[in-house]
Amino acid sequence: MAMTYDAIVVGAGHNGLTCAAYLGKAGRKVLVLERRHAIGGATVSEEIHPGFTFSSCSYVVSLLRPQIIRELELSKHGLEIMPLDWTFSPFEDGTSLLRGPDPEMNRRNIARFSRRDAERYPLFGQAMSELGRMMKPIIESPVPEPSKLTPSTLYELLRMSKQFKGMGEESLAANFKMMTMSAVDFLSEWFESERLIGPMSVSGIIGTFLGIRSPGTAYVLLHHYMGEIDGAFRAWGLQKGGTGGVAEAIARSARSFGVEIKTNCPVDKILMTAGVARGVVLENGDEYHAKAVVSGADPHRTFLGMVGEERLDEDFTKQIKRFKMRGSSGKVNLALDSLPVFPGLDPDSPALKADITIAPNIDFLERAYDDAKYGRFSREPFMDCVIPSLSDPSVAPPGKHVMSIFVQYAPYNLKEGPADWENQREAFGDAVIDTLERFSPGIKDRILHRHVLTPLDLEQTYGLTEGNIFHGELSLEQLAFMRPAAGWARYQTPIEKLWLCGSGAHPGGGIMAAPGQLCANTMLKARAV
């Protein structure tokens, strides 16, 4: 094969596609190679039960950056995100808490549990959006490298510190403090009712192997709040037709810029000459050559798999091996015969169109975490559910519904080893349904089909090492200039001409597409392609 490209992107997930699109837009000749038959990676819609379309993995579009939507003209290419701006939290005693865009309604609803909390709730939002505003430039730019105090890093640090300039010493320290706190400790400084703290705290643990009391989770909470920083409307939403539509739209945009996308092309190895990447070889032996190779796969897969330990220096290998990937979540997708009910909830209430959070109190969430610490799936897991068919009837037959349930904790490393997920999959599914039944009596009888994805499935089907949905845990020591390895947080890798553009790079996971965009921009600026 003599085809030569400017760049080859490995993996057609949303980050790989975004990176390819930006490179294509800049006039580069780009090839994207996808292992599976479908593009999208974890950003995928699949008809798993006839007539029912599931967003199998990623199910909400949270942080997809508006700048990317504009620059890649994604709306023109089929991006249609319906806002998901309500949160519904049922409790076992039949009460529930609905939060949404109406501040007076929020106040009344929260006041049923605590009047003080009701009063502080809007102020909390205010404070978080202020913090978000401060963090925004950090998300938007590649991180400076503190170990190399070159004039350019100094300049970047200065630029970033300008951001902090308006802030006094104390508020700066307070923000730093917030970054090192646990979600529960942080929220407890604001609120008193667990009915509020419980459901709010889970934003701090989604996709992590941490409990809501673990230090560092307050920061993750903010990370999720940043969906709100870009404009008046909350950026959480559902893609019409399922999450796969996001990847489709980016792919169409990429193709419009001349990017070539090939599926069923599993990459086996990165081709290297004298330590410089110059292409890839597929599992079937086909070779593709390029001036640069960009990996959208996670750091483990990229370096330990496609590059191979033998071609890396020992120290870097050690760092990558230590980069923690422990998957902690699973997915249960349900095809439902009818709409689930929650006690005391009007069936016409907008609550069902909401993000339904099963996180009734702190101890419940801690117990769920305790199971995972000792290598078991949570007997009573935290669940985040959406019923996309209520907003988008196209994904289910008339009158029927799909329900997407994100489940945590489901540790990849079971006590019996990850392979034992094969034996525990159904028990896991049962635990999810049994728990849900306590909050939505009768849901069991509505189930037409149940599709359980364990972390092992996420690894085997979607190529996520250890089933980690963020390509690496979002813990403090794995963020910013430590992501994925100290000294290599700027999309460049120790292999010359090999770049990393997936969620394992700064600023991390979620359907944000920022790593893809930032990687492409960094490459272009460095004239690497």
Next chain:
Amino acid sequence: MPIRSPFHERVAPYCTSYTWKDWAGYYAVSHYGETHLPEYWAFRESCAITDITPLFKYVIQGKDAARLLSRMAVRGFAKMQIGRVAYTCWCDANGKVIDDGTVSRLGEDHFFVTAAEPTLSWMSRLSRGFDVEIADVSEQTGALSLQGPTSRDVLKQCSDANLGRLKFFQTTSARLDGIDVQISRTGYSGDLGYELWCDAQDSLRVWDAVMAVGRDYGIQPAGIEALDMVRIEAGFIMLGVDYYSAPHVTIDARRSSPYEIGLDWCVRLDRGAFMGQEALRAEAARGSEWKMIGLEADWLELERLYESYHLPPALAPAACRQSVPLYSGGKFVGQVTSTVWSPLLKRYISLASVKAQYGKLGTKLKLEHTAFYERRTVTATVVERPFFDPERKRAP
């Protein structure tokens, strides 16, 4: 979606216009009939009755009740007489106003507070270590406002309160149709008027008793639009219109100190520590950046402006809450925050926030005015507030 006040059942049938607003989460009538003007005239000529239940209401009791309020507000309460009501505001640590409201002393250790925004958490936060109990009685308390020249006669007829002895900004308990109520001589109209506080469960009976008597005195249910007109005439500021609650806005430029919104007279600096004391002391010494003023547009100039388009001057006799820029020498110097053409005074008056040096009485400014799609300016003069201040308001 808003909820219904305890008076809703009675109020709703009068509201033939079906114009409702959301006031602090409650349905509140904008105007009852075809226009709000009869309601406006009731405020000034007879008696307007308004459901003010959406106000936030708190009862503070305990040995340290006065201490808590003194720590919170810009004035002290230790020496306040029982039976007095005080209008005050409260600030954050930077001396920026959070909210304004009234504080009534019902007993040595017993106060009643009204506020525009929820204030329970704020008061709780300020009361760590204090011997005090704070009860949020917002929903348990029904509230009516009776304002206008005949309001005293109405209340005299239906209650046993000794209104002759109830002075301006005093409060008393009374019985009304056998129901216990609290009556304070306060209001938002700048006229003779009273506010009635009762158990929410008694609301309908209170309404009925007042209305039954009121018929003979020209009583008229009045909505927010008419209320807005009279409060501008009275020169009263409004949270969320003429100033913003400090913790609810993002930038400092949107926050105001009491000095900047015309509440200088409320502030007592030299006493024990209170929220914002240091910042206010510094501001008092330094001078404030902004000043809240009364402004009157030059009517003849307005007429000429309209005349240039061959139009008669068309100013709706309704309050306008939209802010409009003010200029001096072509420079932006502030903005008008509330405006009304007063049918009673026949003046086009505004409340405005201007850079302090432009706030002196008699200063001429240029007020932006759109007559025929085109933005022009007319001269406006800084004048005394209140614009309307009848003697009967304070008369015995």
Next chain:
Amino acid sequence: MSRAIVIGAGHNGLVAGLLLARAGRKVTIVEQRGEVGGLCAASEVHPGYTVPGLLHDTTGVRRDVVDLLGLSRFGLAFESEAPSVLAAHSDHKGVVLHAEAKRSRDELEMLHKGDGDGYIEWRGFLSRIRDFVSGVLSQKPPMMKPDSIAELWSLGKTGFGLRRLGKADMLELMRVAPMCAADWLQEFFGDPLPAAALAAPSAIGASLGPWSAGTAASLLLYECVRGAEVKGGPAALTQSLQKAFEAAGGEIALESEVARIRLDHGAVCGVELEGGRFVEALLVVASCDPKRALLDLIEPGTLPLDVEEQVASVRMRGMTAKVNLALDGRISFRDREGERHARAVVADHLDDIERAFDAAKYRACSERPHLEVSVPSVNDPSLAPAGKDVVSVLAHAAPHNLEGGWSGETSARFGDAVVEVLERVAPGTSAKIVAREVLSPADLEDRYDLTGGHIHHGEHALDQLLFMRPTPKLARYKTPIEGLYLGGSGSHPGGGVTCQPGALAAEAILKG
């Protein structure tokens, strides 16, 4: 010069008082209890048996502070080397972890191949960063935003020190600090025992388990200041401090509990003692915990709201109970007949420590607590009758907010659990017990006036250390009340017997 008052005659109060007295101030230390020493004061658990203070570990005492104070002239001496710690195990003889890693290599390699080298590597990293970390801990906490040339200089020094570490160690330090102790230690050890034994100290004084992020930082702080013990233990330290203080002209008023710190126009004017006596002073150093100092002793409503609220939200949830045992004979650890061990850590597995923390999260006592054991009579046989031992145990986790509250019965039950765990690693111990004293966190609160029964005056967690200890606004010992300073374990660099907070508080006062 007007009088200065120091609240509390614990090690930090004494250090602060001594430094002020030496600088010519007239200093009175007011102590609520009937004896000097605070958490370091020894007590008789049974006739003939003396246990050291609540805090029995003096390996953290800062040598530079001791030198500065010239305490050797007042009888203070150190053992010759950092103590070894026995990592005891329920089923086998465990391992002895020496400060000099090489000496433990063989034993560790027998336990699990590679662990001996892992320990050497781990200690190697610690010794390379030791100067830097201990340097940070012996200065005023760095500020985040330099606001003067002097600050810039000190930040530069810290930054420079960090840079001098070399790129690899610097990045490693930055990587490790926010981690959990368990993840970090498991990078070095294949056998669960050494990881558990080394992780255990990170759980002390924190409401965290070894799987909680940030515990690596507290482990670093603990390990990087460890040195030799004070001869004679904590009581010897406070005794020499007392002598030095009195020699400098200071006076100590015992059984003098402060009821209020009195203010005049926002500045300190004295303290009012329980019983009504007023002592005039324009300077007060509170070595009690920050909540006690600022929320209990100051008239409510006087502090700025933000300071008041930040202090109120300082987390101080006591998790530690103290169990003192008088033995009729010597303690003997499993399969270590005839060996003497002054210190032992009892936790077979990281999960044991984590499970103890789990119980506490749900407001219950751990049924299988993990222990930090000190046998002071090994180094100082005079503490117990000849041939017998006195044993001091810090046991975890015993939550201060126990469901249903603490009582004699719940304390006794927890004492039983402690003895049971001890019996497993030191068979025959329970039969030798002649007296047992269990101090629950509630007892500690009562006896030592510790808010939440917290022995460190505030949890050691990432967000409550350095320039955030006890709160960002109070991290430099000064408070918003003129003349009032904090000088206890609630301030940087934190709890344990280090003497550093007291010294830094005095420095902040004297240097302005």
